[in-house]
């Protein structure tokens with residue numbers, strides 16, 4: 001069998017607190033293959049965001065105290081900070097909860113997309129620059145003219161689509177999506193997630209999708225991990241986790257879905273796994 005694309009081994013992350021060290025991620029291991037969709041669910045504070053912020057080397061205050069993160073067999077701990085800047089977007093990109101936090105309010109969208117290319121030394125011939133940006137916007141379902149807009153002129157769903165466009169600009173092999181639709185209306189959530197799924201497939205990128213919503217996970221991912229108090233307490237093909245949940249927290253998450261939805265989602269998980 002080929003090596004996994006991303007291999008997380010015994011990852012442990014601690015935050016220093018006035019009361020001592022707080023273990024937010026406790027001995028977590030999982031791997032994902034190229035193009036795979038992995039979902040990470042768990043209650044608030046269970047360590048999901050901390051896990052992917054560590055992957056991006058964007059932890060605020062936290063330290064990786066144990067374990068390894070391997071991307072294509074390369075130990076990410078050995079990558080110097082300067083190279084990590086290049087790795088972000090180019091190899092791994094993050095779509096976070098609030099598009100507002102990642103978009104610059106005073107720059108037009110086109111300029112912000114162009115900056116990603118420039119920051120990474122990707123220089124397109126001037127005659128192609130506009131069409132490359134417009135093409136990216138259209139791939140995520142936005143009109144090309146959005147490149148002229150400022151973030152505040154766009155709806156929440158449009159802003160999140162812009163973030164998805166930015167996340168795929170440099171064709172990374174992994175997209176980390178931290179509750180990318182949680183701030184949106186239910187209908188918009190579905191459309192934006194469908195867009196993420198479509199571009200991820202076109203690109204052949206793997207995705208780690210973080211969330212609380214089992215229904216949404218059953219629809220989107222093929223493999224599911226459940227975090228509880230910093231530990232990965234359950235992991236497997238989404239169909240198996242739904243059919244035979246082992247941990248009480250997983251059972252609770254599944255039982256909290258309405259019966260009709262439970263059946264529909266189990267069927268959706270079935271289709272995804274087969």
Ligand SMILES: Nc1ncnc2c1ncn2[C@@H]1O[C@H](COP(=O)(O)OP(=O)(O)OP(=O)(O)O)[C@@H](O)[C@H]1O
Pocket residue numbers: 015016017022024042043044045046047048049050051060061062
């Ligand atoms: N900068 C920090 N300093 C101290 N503790 C932190 C810090 N960031 C997160 N934590 C703690 O680490 C734990 C894990 O937080 P994390 O944000 O990873 O959880 P989560 O599962 O992503 O939650 P949510 O679903 O609410 O986003 C929580 O107890 C949180 O309070």
